[in-house]
Amino acid sequence: MDKxxxxxxxxxxxxxxxxxxxxxxxxxxFTFKVPGYQFMPLYKNKMWDGNxxxxxxxxxxxxxxxxxxxxxxxxxxxxxxKYQVEVPExxxxxxxxxxxxxxxSKIKPRDYQIKAFLNGVERGRGxxxxxxxxxxxxxxxxxxxxxxxxxxxxxLIIVPTTTLVHQMAADFADYGYEGVVHKIFAGQEKQxxxxxxxxxxxxxxxxxxxxxxxxxxxxGDEAHLFKAKSLTSIMEKAENxxxxxxxxxxxxxxxxxxxxxEALYDKVTRVAQTSExxxxxxxxxxxxxxxxxxxxxxxxxxxxxxxxxxxxxxxxQHKGRMDFIRNLALNLKGxxxxxxxxxxxxxxxxxxxxxxxxxxxxxxxxxxxxxGNERNDIRGLVEKDDNSIVVASYGTFSTGVNIRRLHNIIFxxxxxxxxxxxxxxxxxxxxxxxxxxxxxxxxxDDLTWNARQNFALKHFxxxxxxxxxxxxxxxxxxxxx
Numbered sequence: 079m080d081k082x083x084x085x086x087x088x089x090x091x092x093x094x095x096x097x098x099x100x101x102x103x104x105x106x107x108f109t110f111k112v113p114g115y116q117f118m119p120l121y122k123n124k125m126w127d128g129n130x131x132x133x134x135x136x137x138x139x140x141x142x143x144x145x146x147x148x149x150x151x152x153x154x155x156x157x158x159x160k161y162q163v164e165v166p167e168x169x170x171x172x173x174x175x176x177x178x179x180x181x182x183s184k185i186k187p188r189d190y191q192i193k194a195f196l197n198g199v200e201r202g203r204g205x206x207x208x209x210x211x212x213x214x215x216x217x218x219x220x221x222x223x224x225x226x227x228x229x230x231x232x233x234l235i236i237v238p239t240t241t242l243v244h245q246m247a248a249d250f251a252d253y254g255y256e257g258v259v260h261k262i263f264a265g266q267e268k269q270x271x272x273x274x275x276x277x278x279x280x281x282x283x284x285x286x287x288x289x290x291x292x293x294x295x296x297x298g299d300e301a302h303l304f305k306a307k308s309l310t311s312i313m314e315k316a317e318n319x320x321x322x323x324x325x326x327x328x329x330x331x332x333x334x335x336x337x338x339x340e341a342l343y344d345k346v347t348r349v350a351q352t353s354e355x356x357x358x359x360x361x362x363x364x365x366x367x368x369x370x371x372x373x374x375x376x377x378x379x380x381x382x383x384x385x386x387x388x389x390x391x392x393x394x395q396h397k398g399r400m401d402f403i404r405n406l407a408l409n410l411k412g413x414x415x416x417x418x419x420x421x422x423x424x425x426x427x428x429x430x431x432x433x434x435x436x437x438x439x440x441x442x443x444x445x446x447x448x449x450g451n452e453r454n455d456i457r458g459l460v461e462k463d464d465n466s467i468v469v470a471s472y473g474t475f476s477t478g479v480n481i482r483r484l485h486n487i488i489f490x491x492x493x494x495x496x497x498x499x500x501x502x503x504x505x506x507x508x509x510x511x512x513x514x515x516x517x518x519x520x521x522x523d524d525l526t527w528n529a530r531q532n533f534a535l536k537h538f539x540x541x542x543x544x545x546x547x548x549x550x551x552x553x554x555x556x557x558x559x
Contacts, residue, residue, distance in 0.1 A: 080096070080097070080100060080155075080156075080157045080158070081096065081157065081158045081159075081160055082094055082095070082096040082100060082148070082152060082157055082158070082159050082160070083095040083096065083160045083162065084145075084148075084159060084160065084161045084162060084163060085162050085163070086162065086163045086164075087139060088317040088318065089142070089316070089317055089318055089319055089320055089322070090141065090142065090313060090314050090316070090317050090342075091139040091140060091141060091142060092139070092140050092141075092142055092145070092163065093138050093139055093140075094138045094139075094140055095138070096157075098135075100157065101135045101138060102135060103151075103155075104133050104140070104148070104151065105131065105133050105134070105135045107133070107147070107151055108131065108132035108133040108140075108144065108147075108337070109129050109130070109131045109132075109133075110129065110130050110132075110337065111128050111129055111130075112128055112129070112130055115128030115129075116128065130338070132144060132337060132338070132341050141341035141342065142203070142344075143203065143205070143340045143341045143342055143343050143344045143345070144337070144340060144341050145344075146344075146345045147337075147340075147345075173199075173224060173227070173228075174196075176223075176224075176227055177195070177220050177223050177224050177227075180219075180220075180223040180253075180254070180255075181216075181219070181220075181253050181254060182253070182254025182255075182256075183252060183253050183254045185216065185252065185253060187213075187216060187220065188213065188360065190212075190349055190350045191212075191213055191216055191217050191220070191349075192220075193349075194206055194208070194217050194347065194349045195217055195220045195221060195224075197347055198217075198221050198323055199221070199224055201344060202320065202321050203321060203322045203323060203343055203344040204323050204324070204343060204344045204345070204347055205301070205323075205324040205325075205326070205339050205340055205343040205344055205345065205346050205347065206323065206324065206325050206326070206346075206347050206348075206349050207326060207327075207328070207329065207346055207347065207348045207349060208325050208326070208327065208349040208350065209327050209328070209349075209350060209351065209352040209355065209500070209504065210327045210352070210500070210501060210503070210504020210505070210507060211355070211360075211361050211504055211507045211508045212349055212350045212352075212355060212360070212361075214299070214325045214327075214349070215246060215249040215250075215299075216249075216253060217325070217349070218235065218246075218297055218299065218323070218325065219249070219250055219253050219255070221295065221297065221321075221323060222235075222274060222295060222297070225294050225295040225321050226273055226274075226294070226295075228294075229294035229295075229320070230294075231292060231293060231294035232272075232273055232274070232275060232292045232293050232294065233273065233274050233275065233293060233294070233295045233296075233297070234275050234277065234290070234293045234295070234296045234297070234316075234319075235274070235275070235276045235277070235296075235297045235299060236277055236278070236279050236282070236296065236297065236298045236299065236304070236312065237276065237277070237278060237279075237299045237300060238278065238279060238300050238304060239278060239450070239474070240263045240264070240278060240449070240450030241450045241453045241454060241474070242278075242299065242300065243261045243262070243263055243276050243277065243278060243450070244261065244450055244451070244454050245454070246259070246276045246299065247259040247261055247276055250274070255274075257272065257273055257274065258272050259272065259274045259275075259276055260272035260274065260275045260276070261275075261276055261277075262275060262276065262277035262278070262281050262282065263277065263278050263281055263450070264278075264280075264281065266281075268281065268282065268285070268289070275293075279298075279304050279305075279308055279309065279312060280308075282312065283308040283311050283312050285315070286315070287315045287316075287317065289315070290315060290316040290317075290318070290319055291318065293316070293319050294319065294320055294321060295319065295320070295321040295322070295323070296312075296313070296316050296319045296321070296322050296323075297322070297323045297324070297325070298322075298323070298324040298325065298343070299325050300325070300326060300327070301324040301325060301326045301339055301343070306338060309342060310338075310342065313342040313343075322342070322343055322344075323343060324339055324342070324343035324344075326339070327497075327500060327501050327504060328496060328497050328500040328501065329346070329497070351548070351549075352364075352500075352503075352504075352507065352548060352550075353548060353549040353550065355507075356507070359509075360509075361507040361508070361509065362506065362507050362508065362509050362514055362515050362516050363514060363515040363516075364503065364506070364507060364515070364516055364517075364518065364550060365515060365516070365517040365518070365553075366517075366518045366520060366545060366550055366551065366552035366553070367517060367518065367519050367520070367552070367553055367555060368520045368522060368538070368542070368552050368553065368554045368555065369519060369520065369521055369522065369555045369556075369557055370522045370523075370524050370538070370554060370555065370556050370557070371399060371402065371521065371522065371523050371524060371557055371558075371559045372524050372556055372557065372558045372559065373396075373523070373524065373525050373559050374558075374559070377392075377396070377525060377559075378525050378526065378527045379527065380392070381525045381527070381532055382525075382527040382530060382532075386533045389525070389532055389533050389534065390491075390492060390533070390534065391423065393492060393523050393525075393534055394418075394419075394420060394423060394424040394490075394491060395423060395424070395427075396559070398559040399521075399523070399559055400427065400428070400431060402521075402557065402559065403416070403428065403488065403490050403521065404428070404431045404432055404435060405435075406488065406519060407432060407467055407488060408432065408435060408436060408437075408439065408467075410485070410486045410517075411465075411485070412464055412465070412483075412484075412485025412486060413460050413463060413464060413465070413466045413467075413468070413481070413483055413484050413485050413486070414466070414467045414468070414484075414485065414486040414487070414488065415467075415468050415470060415481070415484055415486070415487045415488070415505055415506070416428060416432075416467060416468070416469045416470070416488045416490050417470060417471070417472050417487065417488065417489055417490060417491065417502055418469065418470070418471055418472070418490050418491045419471070419472055419491035419492075419493065420491065421445050421446075421447075421471060424490070424491060425443070425445055425469060425470075425471055426443070428469050428490060429441065429443045429469045432467060432469065438465065439465050439466060439467050440459070440463060440465065440466040440467070441466070441467045441468075441469065442456045442459070442460070442466065442467070442468045442469070443468075443469050443470075444456060444468060444469070444470040444471065444474050445470070445471045445473075445474060446471065446473060446474060448474070453474065456468065457481055460481055460483065460484070461481060461482060461483055462483075463483070464483065464485075468481075472491070472493065472498055472502065481505060481506075481508070482508045482509065484505060484506045484508070484516060485506070485515075485516060485517065486506070486516065486517050486518075486519065487502065487503070487505060487506045487516065487517070487518045487519065488519045488521065489502065489518070489519065489520050489521055490521060492521075492522075492523060492533075492534035492537050492538070493537060493541075494536075494537035494540045494541070496540075496544055499541055499544055500544065500548070503518055503550075506518065520538070520541060520552070522534070522535060522538035523535060523538070
């Protein structure tokens with residue numbers, strides 16, 4: 079029987095020892111085309127073949143996170159795998175008691191949170207698919223407390239935005255953490271004596287390997303939003319950090335994206351599914367109202383020959399469409415989040431239109447121009463109100479921002495991104511005072527001419543497929559613009 083020997087290298091890679099033929103098979107197994115590679119300049123200029131290779135035959139280094147795929151590969155080909163690496167000890171019952179004592183609040187871990195925590199401790203690393211409002215920050219907190227207890231070093235949590243830096247620190251305070259969480263973002267010191275550090279990835283991806291020496295655990299929250307090269311750079315430099323965990327609410331559905339994250343963390347484990355959490359009353363119930371805007375023939379003729387970008391420009395600047403979104407937002411009861419994609423030609427115009435016709439609502443605006451502290455203040459103000467509108471860009475409010483008293487979400491910009499779609503829905507699913515449901519208004523644009531469907535309508539069909547996959551019920555409405 080052919081044999082693959084797995085040798086230790088560091089906390090990022092194994093080194094494989096086997097014959098050259100098997101090494102090439104493994105290389106082929108972990109070689110993938112990047113989605114959309116044919117449109118990328120490097121490919122067009124014949125400087126790159128469009129492939130990502132997660133295993134290098136010459137160095138024989140394999141990401142530790144791909145170990146389960148290697149095992150399946152060997153099983154299928156009847157190869158023997160011999161490990162020369164240490165297996166982590168399983169957690170003791172007394173350790174679990176210690177971790178639970180660190181949650182000094184009324185919040186109690188749910189069964190699936192404890193299961194995910196135990197899974198992480200047993201494996202020492204992992205990639206967790208944990209939908210919005212499933213309580214992943216509590217799982218992170220438990221993992222950190224365990225690692226700090228065992229290793230007596232520091233913990234590093236990496237998030238994509240400054241808003242999430244502040245929010246993670248606030249969540250830990252809610253769980254009863256009595257220490258100071260050191261927050262790292264633009265202009266802040268990157269070293270401190272604090273046991274827990276929370277940082278944006280943008281603040282540290284250029285740091286040297288020695289920056290990571292004080293840490294025993296590195297955790298990536300909303301890991302799907304990190305730039306691939308920056309995430310790879312961070313995780314490879316942290317070559318002596320024993321424990322590494324990634325958390326994400328959703329993956330983009332491509333094999334390449336999934337394997338890249340698994341390589342750097344470990345195999346995907348689903349913590350829970352949104353539809354099940356709704357049934358168990360952990361999340362607010364979700365109503366999806368798909369409003370298909372029907373345009374007149376003059377508009378359809380104008381759009382039929384446009385490329386994607388020009389069509390989207392036409393849609394977001396259409397007066398009748400703008401009037402509909404404005405009137406919808408102003409007439410909804412409760413707090414409403416209006417999400418947009420383009421700042422100057424859409425977001426600011428929506429905000430101005432709402433203010434022009436507003437009678438009694440508080441209206442807030444959030445984009446990348448608004449700093450993290452102000453965004454956090456807006457979130458706090460909305461939590462205490464029941465008649466507010468937040469006009470926010472997808473980039474700032476579609477991921478990670480918690481507003482428990484959010485009753486309505488309006489998708490005002492066409493989008494097909496699976497991740498953005500599901501993350502945006504998650505903004506409204508947290509239970510809050512006198513709030514047990516959230517309504518999503520998915521605005522679709524039907525500019526079909528003869529048999530030709532327009533881009534925005536095709537993207538809407540993509541979104542309904544996601545709703546079907548996630549077992550979300552939705553109702554269709556037609557409205558003439």
